[in-house]
Amino acid sequence: xxxxxxxxxxxxxxxxxxxxxxxxxxxxxxxxxxxxxxxxxxxxxxxxxxxxxxxxxxxxxxxxxxxxxxxxxxxxxxxxxxxxxxxxxxxxxxxxxxxxxxxxxxxxxxxxxxxxxxxxxxxxxxxxxxxxxxxxxxxxxxxxxxxxxxxxxxxxxxxxxxxxxxxxxxxxxxxxxxxxxxxxxxxxxxxxxxxxxxxxxxxxxxxxxxxxxxxxxxxxxx
Amino acid sequence: xxxxxxxxxxxxxxxxxxxxxxxxxxxxxxxxxxxxxxxxxxxxxxxxxxxxxxxxxxxxxxxxxxxxxxxxxxxxxxxxxxxxxxxxxxxxxxxxxxxxxxxxxxxxxxxxxxxxxxxxxxxxxxxxxxxxxxxxxxxxxxxxxxxxxxxxxxxxxxxxxxxxxxxxxxxxxxxxxxxxxxxxxxxxxxxxxxxxxxxxxxxxxxxxxxxxxxxxxxxxxx
Amino acid sequence: xxxxxxxxxxxxxxxxxxxxxxxxxxxxxxxxxxxxxxxxxxxxxxxxxxxxxxxxxxxxxxxxxxxxxxxxxxxxxxxxxxxxxxxxxxxxxxxxxxxxxxxxxxxxxxxxxxxxxxxxxxxxxxxxxxxxxxxxxxxxxxxxxxxxxxxxxxxxxxxxxxxxxxxxxxxxxxxxxxxxxxxxxxxxxxxxxxxxxxxxxxxxxxxxxxxxxxxxxxxxxx
Amino acid sequence: xxxxxxxxxxxxxxxxxxxxxxxxxxxxxxxxxxxxxxxxxxxxxxxxxxxxxxxxxxxxxxxxxxxxxxxxxxxxxxxxxxxxxxxxxxxxxxxxxxxxxxxxxxxxxxxxxxxxxxxxxxxxxxxxxxxxxxxxxxxxxxxxxxxxxxxxxxxxxxxxxxxxxxxxxxxxxxxxxxxxxxxxxxxxxxxxxxxxxxxxxxxxxxxxxxxxxxxxxxxxxx
Numbered sequence: 001x002x003x004x005x006x007x008x009x010x011x012x013x014x015x016x017x018x019x020x021x022x023x024x025x026x027x028x029x030x031x032x033x034x035x036x037x038x039x040x041x042x043x044x045x046x047x048x049x050x051x052x053x054x055x056x057x058x059x060x061x062x063x064x065x066x067x068x069x070x071x072x073x074x075x076x077x078x079x080x081x082x083x084x085x086x087x088x089x090x091x092x093x094x095x096x097x098x099x100x101x102x103x104x105x106x107x108x109x110x111x112x113x114x115x116x117x118x119x120x121x122x123x124x125x126x127x128x129x130x131x132x133x134x135x136x137x138x139x140x141x142x143x144x145x146x147x148x149x150x151x152x153x154x155x156x157x158x159x160x161x162x163x164x165x166x167x168x169x170x171x172x173x174x175x176x177x178x179x180x181x182x183x184x185x186x187x188x189x190x191x192x193x194x195x196x197x198x199x200x201x202x203x204x205x206x207x208x209x210x211x212x213x214x215x216x217x218x219x220x221x222x
Numbered sequence: 223x224x225x226x227x228x229x230x231x232x233x234x235x236x237x238x239x240x241x242x243x244x245x246x247x248x249x250x251x252x253x254x255x256x257x258x259x260x261x262x263x264x265x266x267x268x269x270x271x272x273x274x275x276x277x278x279x280x281x282x283x284x285x286x287x288x289x290x291x292x293x294x295x296x297x298x299x300x301x302x303x304x305x306x307x308x309x310x311x312x313x314x315x316x317x318x319x320x321x322x323x324x325x326x327x328x329x330x331x332x333x334x335x336x337x338x339x340x341x342x343x344x345x346x347x348x349x350x351x352x353x354x355x356x357x358x359x360x361x362x363x364x365x366x367x368x369x370x371x372x373x374x375x376x377x378x379x380x381x382x383x384x385x386x387x388x389x390x391x392x393x394x395x396x397x398x399x400x401x402x403x404x405x406x407x408x409x410x411x412x413x414x415x416x417x418x419x420x421x422x423x424x425x426x427x428x429x430x431x432x433x434x435x436x437x438x439x440x441x442x443x444x
Numbered sequence: 445x446x447x448x449x450x451x452x453x454x455x456x457x458x459x460x461x462x463x464x465x466x467x468x469x470x471x472x473x474x475x476x477x478x479x480x481x482x483x484x485x486x487x488x489x490x491x492x493x494x495x496x497x498x499x500x501x502x503x504x505x506x507x508x509x510x511x512x513x514x515x516x517x518x519x520x521x522x523x524x525x526x527x528x529x530x531x532x533x534x535x536x537x538x539x540x541x542x543x544x545x546x547x548x549x550x551x552x553x554x555x556x557x558x559x560x561x562x563x564x565x566x567x568x569x570x571x572x573x574x575x576x577x578x579x580x581x582x583x584x585x586x587x588x589x590x591x592x593x594x595x596x597x598x599x600x601x602x603x604x605x606x607x608x609x610x611x612x613x614x615x616x617x618x619x620x621x622x623x624x625x626x627x628x629x630x631x632x633x634x635x636x637x638x639x640x641x642x643x644x645x646x647x648x649x650x651x652x653x654x655x656x657x658x659x660x661x662x663x664x665x666x
Numbered sequence: 667x668x669x670x671x672x673x674x675x676x677x678x679x680x681x682x683x684x685x686x687x688x689x690x691x692x693x694x695x696x697x698x699x700x701x702x703x704x705x706x707x708x709x710x711x712x713x714x715x716x717x718x719x720x721x722x723x724x725x726x727x728x729x730x731x732x733x734x735x736x737x738x739x740x741x742x743x744x745x746x747x748x749x750x751x752x753x754x755x756x757x758x759x760x761x762x763x764x765x766x767x768x769x770x771x772x773x774x775x776x777x778x779x780x781x782x783x784x785x786x787x788x789x790x791x792x793x794x795x796x797x798x799x800x801x802x803x804x805x806x807x808x809x810x811x812x813x814x815x816x817x818x819x820x821x822x823x824x825x826x827x828x829x830x831x832x833x834x835x836x837x838x839x840x841x842x843x844x845x846x847x848x849x850x851x852x853x854x855x856x857x858x859x860x861x862x863x864x865x866x867x868x869x870x871x872x873x874x875x876x877x878x879x880x881x882x883x884x885x886x887x888x
Contacts, residue, residue: 012299014291042295045267046302063296069236071369071425073264074285074318077234080268096296097765100758104792126770128798132836133791147293170798170836203293314544321541326570347577348548354572354614392576392614456743458735486739489711490746507740513680515813515869517708518729518762521678524712540740591737647737 002037002222005137005198006188006215007060007118007177008205009090010043016206021047024205025055027212032057035219038198042090045076052085060118061089063096066105078106078113088116090200092130094141100129107133118200120179124159128166131174138167138176139200145181147203152181157194164195185220192222224259224444227359227420228410228437229282229340229399230427231312232265238428243269246427247277249434254279257441260420264312267298274307282340283311285318288327300328300335310338312422314352316363322351329355340422342401345381350388353396360389360398361422367403369425374403379416386417407442414444446481446666449581449642450632450659451504451562451621452649453534454487460650465491468649469499471656476501479663482642486534489520496529504562505533507540510549522550522557532560534644536574538585544573551577562644564623567603572610575618582611582620583644589625591647596625601638608639629664636666668703668888671803671864672854672881673726673784673843674871675756676709682872687713690871691721693878698723701885704864708756711742718751726784727755729762732771744772744779754782756866758796760807766795773799784866786845789825794832797840804833804842805866811847813869818847823860830861851886858888 008028010016016024021043028039040058043051052059061084065075081089091106092098098106103119110117117135121127122143130138140163145155152160164176175198178191182201191199205211205218230250232238238246243265250261262280265273274281283306287297303311313328314320320328325341332339339357343349344365352360362385367377374382386398397420400413404423413421427433427440452472454460460468465487472483484502487495496503505528509519525533535550536542542550547563554561561579565571566587574582584607589599596604608620619642622635626645635643649655649662674694676682682690687709694705706724709717718725727750731741747755757772758764764772769785776783783801787793788809796804806829811821818826830842841864844857848867857865871877871884 009295012287012289012291012294012297012302014301017291017302018305044302045298046271046306049268061296065234067234069234069239072234072317073231073312073315074283075234076267079236080234080239080266083240084268090295092766093295095294097767099763100766100769100792100795101763101788103766104789104795108791122767123770125774125799126766128836129766129770129795132794132798132832166798170794319543319545322536322544322547322570322573323541323566325544326567326573330569344545345548347552348544350576350614351544351548351573354576354610355569388576392572453739456731456733456735456738456741456746458745461735461746462749488746489742490715490750493712505740509678511678513678513683516678516761517675517756517759518727519678520711523680524678524683524710527684528712534739537739539738 003197004037004188004192004222005177006037006039006218007198007200008039008041009062009200009202010041010206011062011202012044013203013206017044018047021051022054024211025051025057027215029055029057031212031215031219037219037222039215040088048081048084048086058088059086061086062093063091064089064106064110066102066109078109078115082113082115086115088118091117091119091135093120094122094146103130104133107135118177124162124166127163128170131167131170134171135174137197138174139179140176141179142181148181150181151183151187152178152190155181157190160191160194160196185217188218189221225419226259226410226414226444227399228259228261228440229420229422230261230263231284231422231424232263232428233424234266235425235428239266240269243273244276246433247273247279249437251277251279253434253437253441259441259444261437262310270303270306270308280310281308283308284315285313286311286328286332288324288331300331300337304335304337308337310340313339313341313357315342316344316368325352326355329357340399346384346388349385350392353389353392356393357396359419360396361401362398363401364403370403372403373405373409374400374412377403379412382413382416382418407439410440411443447641448481448632448636448666449621450481450483450662451642451644452483452485453506453644453646454485454650455506455646456488457647457650461488462491465495466498468655469495469501471659473499473501475656475659475663481663481666483659484532492525492528492530502532503530505530506537507535508533508550508554510546510553522553522559526557526559530559532562532580535561535563535579537564538566538590548577551579562621568606568610571607572614575611575614578615579618581641582618583623584620585623586625592625594625595627595631596622596634599625601634604635604638604640629661632662633665669863670703670854670858670888671843672703672705672884673864673866674705674707675728675866675868676707676872677868678710679872683710684713687717688720690877691717691723693881695721695723697878697881697885703885703888705881706754714747714750714752724754725752727752728759729757730755730772730776732768732775744775744781748779748781752781754784754802757783757785757801759786760788760812769796770799773801784843790828790832793829794836797833797836800837801840803863804840805845806842807845808847814847816847817849817853818844818856821847823856826857826860826862851883854884855887
């Protein structure tokens, strides 16, 4: 059985909120059971608790603030995320960039709360830096692939390979996700063959009418 | 009956999460029913839905992002906040500062979603600027009073009066909250006498063992 | 003689640094003398002193931090800008957004240092908010026109007119600049006819081989 | 001869601007010549060119933006910093925090421009992450020592030692500066004995009447 991990970021897409979030989580659970491939979802803060309660798949926050409970307004603590039943969190997504000090504090707080951590990075150098913070995963989002519709299969695969090498040179225990340019089962297979431990993707699952069809395709070549 | 509004910001205090958030909301509901004074709470994102469901008092978000649903990770949309049952939101709290463009977008998105808006400001000039964005309320948090333990009763009241005048010169429909230095019923009364329409406060309610006692004191002189 | 003001933002364009900054300032000075129209330049921090020293035209900073001298690293104080000989500053440019509290502090610090202030805004609501801070100018940069190559002449002029009205409703002393979509003398004339007191522009002057030709065209219909 | 490096951050202190910046640079040059210890200064942007021109000591920027020349307003490019005659730059100072992506871009741009790079960090984990970006130096500023008046000699030295070890585990070529808690020659000696290659300090040199006296003390035990 493959140990690849497929993580679907529901972002703030209207097609990924409320009932649609449930529908996508249900599809992920079905395809995960069929295939034996682990599939997780990262919904809005408000869907963390309902999805964690209703489904067996791993549910991730899209962000958290690495602060200890206290005088912080509009912040999301690791403890509060854990309380929802979520099991992990994205950190430093390209749409929610953090300072280095904040990333480190977030990884630390999330880890202490028992959460799996996925730091997003943009190239091999920042991937190596992220690895030094000992997250569970680093997800490489090459800017030239983000939301471009360009498949990682067609783009220069060098950045993924260099990032995997850079991450492992710093910390061989840190796993790597391919974080952009994933649209099909072929992309997922290529990502695996480039040495990564799974993929982080969004619109190609969230914005389609029937996410189960796409999810089945994504796991089809593993 | 007084039209003063008391809004309790639960922040990310551990004493304002989960069961404690329920306890504070229940106290607010009781004291509100007894006194006829409107009391609202602004809990963590995760407590918006449960508190809105279980209590009749107004529930506010502590922050939202003025973006339309789409490719935004870790963001909180106005539509999603409204969906929880919350009726309003803080914007630009001193612990969650926004750019001017973001504040305007947040007020607009929140208003379109039917939410009451409270823009926090730090002096008379920024209060006037906030008023130009036509929120429901501007909450003035003089930096010298925030978390200082200094009562607005003891401090120079000029900044509150100048802020009320500045807000009304720009937009007479905008209401004003005194946003710092509130610890007692006397402070609430002084805030009203200075021309504001209520108070925004936090630790003096959230961090005490029995919030109902403090809340009863707060409304006692209205 | 027209009281219109033309302000050229040299940004961090390589065509606007060092010797090119001098060349553009010289062209601005020549065209200003010929036409009687006031033309200013906003170069990089490093060119503020040399340009202020060598030319009579108004020289503006592109940004400053509204902090009093003290423990701030990598900050630019109003006093230091004034010391270079510069006479004004942009604040909150769309490429350098600030919080509302920072904008207010910047206007205050710049004004105390004797500098002309230009707050950039993105629509009529934020223009009104900016006006409440009593800057010398508000420069409206409609996002749909920024760097679009679309002339304000061709675009919907409503946003400019609404912004002028909104600014003057809050503070009639504040002047307004049209801050995007300016490419030609016709655009400058239209901006004036829409009620603004001048224009803020960049690439159409900075990135051409002979800025004097463009500057002569810009003032030709005033 | 010691290869220790003493870098004085003039911040935005009024005692570190203009004539005072010259006076401090002159003192640094004198003490450097007397002692053979390299002493550099990091003045305001406006003093980079004059100090680089008048003195032989290394002059550093306090910050730069890792952008290529282009449409950026209020930004400081590496090329422009190099053009002033400066030889290095601080990056990510605790008073000017950057995202991980910005830090990496800044190191890259500065290195390409031939500048020495000093990334500031706050603990052993972020120091290791910074080292993965291959700067010349990492300067550790333990938050508990910044501006505290507490000497690194008196505080727990563990954080410095762990940071040196963490940096070298990731990249043995990266040098380390002790970035807070330095007030005397004894502190400088302790910093060296803890394995760092020099110190980054500010107020204890900048805010005194005669910086030469302090600088002589700082190098006295090397």
